[in-house]
Amino acid sequence: MTIATIDGKVVLEAVNKAVEEHGATIDELIPILNDVNRTLGYLPANALDEISRRLRVPKSQLFSVSSFYRMFSTKPRGKHVVQFCESAPCHVVGGRQVWASLLDHLKIGPGETSPDGNWTLITTSCLGVCGVGPVIIIDDDIYGNVAPDQIAEILARYSETRE
Amino acid sequence: MKYYRSHVLVCVDPDCLHRGAHEALDAFQDELVAQGLIDEVQVLETSRIGACSQGPEMMVYPEGVHYAGYTVDDIPFIVEEHFLKGRVAKKFELPAETAIDEELSAPTPKEMRVVLRNCGQIDPENIEDYIAENGYMGLAKALTSMTPEQVIDEVLASGLRGRGGAGFPTARKWQFCRASAGQVKYVICNADEGDPGAFMNRRVLEGDPHAVIEGMIIAAYAIGSSQGYVYCRAEYPIAVQTLNIAIEQARAMGFLGQNILGTDFSFDLEVRMGAGAFVCGEETALMASIEGKRGEPRPRPPFPAVSGLWAKPSNVNNVETYANVPQIITNGAAWYAGFGTEKSKGTKTFALAGDVKHTGLIEVPFGLSLREVVFDVGGGIKDDKGFKAIQTGGPMGGCLPEAYLDLPVDYESLTAAGSMMGSGGLVVMDDETCMVDIARFFMEFTQEESCGKCTPCRVGTKRILEILDRICGGEGREGDIELLETLCEQIKQDSLCGLGQGAPTPVVSTLKHFRDEYEIHIREKRCPAKVCKALIRYEILPEFCTGCTVCARNCPTAAITGERRQTHLIDVDTCIRCGICMQVCNFNAIVIR
Ligand SMILES: Cc1cc2nc3c(=O)[nH]c(=O)nc-3n(C[C@H](O)[C@H](O)[C@H](O)COP(=O)(O)O)c2cc1C
Numbered sequence: 001m002t003i004a005t006i007d008g009k010v011v012l013e014a015v016n017k018a019v020e021e022h023g024a025t026i027d028e029l030i031p032i033l034n035d036v037n038r039t040l041g042y043l044p045a046n047a048l049d050e051i052s053r054r055l056r057v058p059k060s061q062l063f064s065v066s067s068f069y070r071m072f073s074t075k076p077r078g079k080h081v082v083q084f085c086e087s088a089p090c091h092v093v094g095g096r097q098v099w100a101s102l103l104d105h106l107k108i109g110p111g112e113t114s115p116d117g118n119w120t121l122i123t124t125s126c127l128g129v130c131g132v133g134p135v136i137i138i139d140d141d142i143y144g145n146v147a148p149d150q151i152a153e154i155l156a157r158y159s160e161t162r163e
Numbered sequence: 164m165k166y167y168r169s170h171v172l173v174c175v176d177p178d179c180l181h182r183g184a185h186e187a188l189d190a191f192q193d194e195l196v197a198q199g200l201i202d203e204v205q206v207l208e209t210s211r212i213g214a215c216s217q218g219p220e221m222m223v224y225p226e227g228v229h230y231a232g233y234t235v236d237d238i239p240f241i242v243e244e245h246f247l248k249g250r251v252a253k254k255f256e257l258p259a260e261t262a263i264d265e266e267l268s269a270p271t272p273k274e275m276r277v278v279l280r281n282c283g284q285i286d287p288e289n290i291e292d293y294i295a296e297n298g299y300m301g302l303a304k305a306l307t308s309m310t311p312e313q314v315i316d317e318v319l320a321s322g323l324r325g326r327g328g329a330g331f332p333t334a335r336k337w338q339f340c341r342a343s344a345g346q347v348k349y350v351i352c353n354a355d356e357g358d359p360g361a362f363m364n365r366r367v368l369e370g371d372p373h374a375v376i377e378g379m380i381i382a383a384y385a386i387g388s389s390q391g392y393v394y395c396r397a398e399y400p401i402a403v404q405t406l407n408i409a410i411e412q413a414r415a416m417g418f419l420g421q422n423i424l425g426t427d428f429s430f431d432l433e434v435r436m437g438a439g440a441f442v443c444g445e446e447t448a449l450m451a452s453i454e455g456k457r458g459e460p461r462p463r464p465p466f467p468a469v470s471g472l473w474a475k476p477s478n479v480n481n482v483e484t485y486a487n488v489p490q491i492i493t494n495g496a497a498w499y500a501g502f503g504t505e506k507s508k509g510t511k512t513f514a515l516a517g518d519v520k521h522t523g524l525i526e527v528p529f530g531l532s533l534r535e536v537v538f539d540v541g542g543g544i545k546d547d548k549g550f551k552a553i554q555t556g557g558p559m560g561g562c563l564p565e566a567y568l569d570l571p572v573d574y575e576s577l578t579a580a581g582s583m584m585g586s587g588g589l590v591v592m593d594d595e596t597c598m599v600d601i602a603r604f605f606m607e608f609t610q611e612e613s614c615g616k617c618t619p620c621r622v623g624t625k626r627i628l629e630i631l632d633r634i635c636g637g638e639g640r641e642g643d644i645e646l647l648e649t650l651c652e653q654i655k656q657d658s659l660c661g662l663g664q665g666a667p668t669p670v671v672s673t674l675k676h677f678r679d680e681y682e683i684h685i686r687e688k689r690c691p692a693k694v695c696k697a698l699i700r701y702e703i704l705p706e707f708c709t710g711c712t713v714c715a716r717n718c719p720t721a722a723i724t725g726e727r728r729q730t731h732l733i734d735v736d737t738c739i740r741c742g743i744c745m746q747v748c749n750f751n752a753i754v755i756r
Pocket residue numbers: 324325326327328329330331333353354355356357358441442443444445446447479480481482484586660661662
């Protein structure tokens with residue numbers, strides 16, 4: 001393995017934990033990928049190598065699976081991940097303006113990570129909480145009934161408290 | 164996704180903010196961190212939790228305890244009492260009736276609660292509560308006094324049809340699966356609920372998980388299966404958690420596992436999570452996903468009833484379909500068939516969304532008219548605007564105009580009108596909605612969610628989207644409408660799965676019912692609803708503008724100029740048409756042209 005040992009160690013640990021929890025069989029592949037993606041923030045190549053070895057699944061199949069599902073990312077993500085619900089019910093209650101405001105404040109496009117590594121902006125489809133749309137999620141925090149002029153203040157909470 | 168023990172909804176509406184909601188919220192977060200509870204308690208910001216008179220307010224779920232009137236200084240006390248010691252902090256508790264459930268309110272006269280009967284009424288994490296409401300009685304009846312064939316006959320006589328979209332008779336499906344050769348068979352619950360705006364299944368899973376579990380056990384008995392899976396989308400962590408608790412409890416009570424209720428029937432259940440792919444709701448894709456593969460649909464036949472999960476006979480039904488089963492067995496087919504229309508029996512849950520006064524979950528008997536649903540149950544259009552259209556059937560469904568409001572809600576009528584039942588999303592649109600924009604919107608969704616396996620769906624949806632983008636962008640051409648029609652027909656004909664086959668429906672239905680809007684966009688380069696950005700302009704009315712500068716300070720692109728107390732001006736070229744200025748202007752001085 002070519003990457004720094006510290007990274008490799010963290011990666012190995014994450015994979016170990018997930019495989020132990022779910023068992024090393026192919027039908028547990030998606031739960032395992034989910035856990036690792038969650039722990040590391042994305043699926044680095046060496047994590048996929050390790051999973052491939054442990055589950056005896058060809059790497060080609062792993063890549064094909066991990067690129068299929070939206071929850072998995074093979075690229076590193078920013079410190080904070082902002083998800084925007086782009087589905088119709090949120091759209092018709094003002095989602096469009098919220099989106100414009102997000103783009104404007106983050107200065108990145110959908111799927112992009114800011115150069116300082118602080119933000120990744122992604123869109124998601126309905127999160128099932130349309131009753132309080134428009135909806136955005138930052139990391140694990142769900143914000144409902146978001147208005148465009150709240151965006152600056154919501155984002156500011158993350159730059160203040162967690163940097 | 165993490166699992167949380169508690170979910171706290173904190174109101175951040177202006178009323179509450181004025182009373183210090185923000186400070187209290189920050190203090191709350193800090194206290195959770197300090198007490199090491201931050202990973203167990205999820206804090207959600209919402210609005211209008213309650214009476215709006217004693218804010219700040221918060222609701223703690225699953226207990227449903229409603230706190231109000233506290234200050235920053237009270238936070239440590241509340242956290243300690245409620246979250247550490249597990250006691251209600253009585254001092255700040257509001258009586259339950261002042262709390263409103265934004266998703267599910269008390270039934271209106273035209274509603275009828277069968278599937279949702281227990282939601283919000285019982286503690287989903289306590290199996291005793293469910294049993295007290297005649298839970299697991301259907302299972303006991305089936306196992307001890309009915310043969311599997313009799314169970315199937317009862318379900319057949321009830322007229323129950325699949326609630327996942329297509330409306331296929333449930334008992335027929337079970338029959339096919341039962342008749343398939345092989346010892347190993349699977350019973351699968353489709354809880355992928357990906358249709359935007361639809362959260363009926365989530366609510367049932369979170370509010371009454373045992374009804375789904377009991378339905379699945381009865382189905383397994385009827386089919387001859389000993390293993391089941393619930394495939395739940397990853398966006399529903401609370402549903403997954405509730406289900407796991409319920410399965411555990413059902414096992415402990417002997418409703419799951421070996422020799423259920425002392426009979427020689429055995430069955431067990433596992434929850435599988437998706438990973439964010441809409442197409443996994445399609446049954447063959449769903450099974451591929453459980454197998455750890457890409458969730459791509461495959462051609463049918465072979466149908467799952469013959470060769471499904473791991474090539475074994477499998478039965479896939481929707482959450483709501485299963486949730487109906489226990490009551491059909493307990494109360495009898497005739498009782499169930501007493502609701503609904505000739506061909507659509509029973510009730511259906513819907514998620515009402517969009518521009519209707521009362522959004523949220525409803526459950527109505529089949530046969531109610533769309534008008535009754537929108538105006539009687541939904542309370543009519545928000546802000547007393549006019550009704551324009553209702554979208555039924557989710558992203559593969561269609562938009563129906565006012566002329567169809569008296570249509571009865573049942574499988575056949577909606578299909579005949581060019582839309583479909585789908586899983587139960589209903590999006591109501593007022594007269595300020597642009598139908599071309601809506602069609603484009605749905606197309607964007609299906610285009611993004613197309614798994615790409617077959618060309619007509621992958622390429623066709625993209626082309627349609629390009630054309631719609633052009634039309635909304637003010638660059639529509641003569642012939643576009645005809646081109647759209649041809650493309651829609653091709654995709655519908657040549658796609659492998661329901662996603663591709665249904666993807667054109669929003670376009671076809673809006674072309675049929677709102678063709679003039681397309682024509683105005685294309686020929687006059689106008690958006691009659693004033694929605695499509697390229698076709699509108701924001702303007703300040705000098706006679707109303709007081710020169711308060713609020714708009715200029717809020718404009719993200721500095722497109723507004725003007726001195727204090729002087730009329731302001733918007734520069735058309737710099738303006739990105741975000742609409743913020745119009746929202747913040749207190750004098751209604753900004754209009755769309
Ligand atoms: C693209 C696509 C998405 C679907 N999503 C769902 C879904 O989220 N939930 C569901 O129950 N059925 C969904 N279906 C329908 C399923 O394929 C299947 O027909 C259904 O689960 C059968 O259950 P039922 O007979 O109880 O309706 C979807 C179909 C397609 C083509």
